[in-house]
Amino acid sequence: MAGILVFAELQGGAFATGSLGLLEEAERLGQALGEPVHALVCGDVDGSQAAALGRHGATVVHVAAGGGYGLAQPIVDAVATLQAAESFRYLLFGASIAASDAAAGAAVRLDAGLVIDAVELAADGGELVTRRAGLGDSVLAHCAFTTPVGVVVVRANAFAAAEDRSGPDAELRTFAPEFRTFSTAARISGHEEAEQSGVDIGEADVLVGGGRGLGKAENFALCEALAAALGGAVAATRAVVDAGWYPYSSQVGQTGKMVSPRCYIAVGISGAIQHKVGMQSSGLIVAINKDANAPIFDFADFGVVGDLHAIVPKLTELVKARG
Ligand SMILES: Cc1cc2nc3c(=O)[nH]c(=O)nc-3n(C[C@H](O)[C@H](O)[C@H](O)COP(=O)(O)OP(=O)(O)OC[C@H]3O[C@@H](n4cnc5c(N)ncnc54)[C@H](O)[C@@H]3O)c2cc1C
Structure with missing residues (x-):
């Protein structure tokens, strides 16, 4: 050889x-x-x-x-x-x-x-x-x-x-x-470019990550409102991407993008290892989850235990009020 x-x-x-x-x-x-x-x-x-x-x-x-x-x-x-x-x-x-x-x-x-x-x-x-x-x-x-x-x-x-x-x-x-x-026996019959819309999550300074805890696709509006108030972008877990709630271009983790924004706010995300590897190098990690035992709290800098439906709109209001 x-x-x-x-x-x-x-x-x-x-x-x-x-x-x-x-x-x-x-x-x-x-x-x-x-x-x-x-x-x-x-x-x-x-x-x-x-x-x-x-x-x-x-x-x-x-x-x-x-x-x-x-x-x-x-x-x-x-x-x-x-x-x-x-x-x-x-x-x-x-x-x-x-x-x-x-x-x-x-x-x-x-x-x-x-x-x-x-x-x-x-x-x-x-x-x-x-x-x-x-x-x-x-x-x-x-x-x-x-x-x-x-x-x-x-x-x-x-x-x-x-x-x-x-x-x-x-x-x-x-x-x-x-x-x-x-x-x-197989051949390629065509190519299609995946649509990329909105902000590139790899470039955003602040990311609001939405997970399955949001309950349904429409509730991503909560993350979008918070991200808009903070001048950031919305990211997602694979669970919600697989469910068709948010586009793949927003997926963070092992089979998505690696991100390291100044601040990552995880909303209704459990903190599975495959998600963690994509965002663990973020500057400040904030987690909002109703389960005090969720793994995300093991590596978050700041955690809020409670219902995201009550917390996220209030947080958005506070951010807006501070200008
Ligand atoms: C090979 C492989 C590759 C993978 N790659 C990736 C990847 O790139 N990225 C990725 O993200 N995952 C990836 N996964 C999947 C990963 O293992 C997890 O399944 C996924 O990250 C879970 O997503 P989630 O946190 O949204 O959902 P869940 O694990 O279901 O967590 C939902 C959380 O929301 C909380 N919650 C529910 N309701 C509320 C409420 N009202 N208020 C507040 N909190 C609430 C729950 O307590 C829970 O902690 C991969 C898995 C495999 C096997």
Whole structure:
């Protein structure tokens, strides 16, 4: 096993900037390990565009012929075909929906070790040692491989690509992946952009988070009135997003956004770990909950035990009265 393969993902006809940054990081890693760096491109790409990956650190670019690469399985087939011929030691993917899926599939197909959400790649004793964030980014675990082949999914945009990098073109090699029947059984029939409306909760100074304790979608008006009085925005838990009460763009937590406003007011939110990891770094956490034993009170700076329907309108009035 020798060499590093980087999956260079095409998005809308151009290489994802995260892939370019990852390729540059792989070049640095390759120099430290004494390993060559190759890139894999799946999809329609013209020769000069693919060869230009040489500027970002690839010495060879393998272009997989065929189509349907918007889905993960054809990419897994391409990786497996290439790996059978080249025997790379490490395969690196920048996190995206398709690339993360493909990395997981490739790890299974190749019987390789898998590290996800890596934020650093380091050479140590001739081996790749990744640093992987855990427990809501509060710890960094150092992960190495016990398998001959290691697959790494790097956190999205963990490595920035240099603006104007020069360098020689990479050598181009085209190959035909051996597609499995099931890999081509599904295809993408269209793309739709999710609507993003209102304030970006990642940017807001004050967030009023609404949870299932609100009882129904209409009661989010209470959070909206308080947020408006404070000049902030409204966030939500997954429970209410899943129930269709509020849009996904407002979801805070493990499968939503990470936020750290100056003040986070949790209204009718229990404080489950998956929500906590998304907002625990907020400056001041205020919780309003009728259950004195709700986990949110374990990490709130200020807690009010009571019915949100009585407390939130009064709080909004007080804030408005103070101007
Ligand atoms: C893999 C995975 C990923 C997940 N990702 C996320 C994520 O990204 N974000 C997220 O939020 N969750 C996530 N979850 C879900 C999470 O585990 C919780 O189920 C969810 O956060 C609970 O939302 P909640 O606090 O609104 O609802 P609940 O847990 O039902 O809490 C409602 C709270 O409202 C209080 N309440 C009820 N009525 C009133 C009232 N009248 N006045 C005051 N208080 C009242 C109750 O005492 C209770 O504490 C994930 C779960 C899994 C398994």
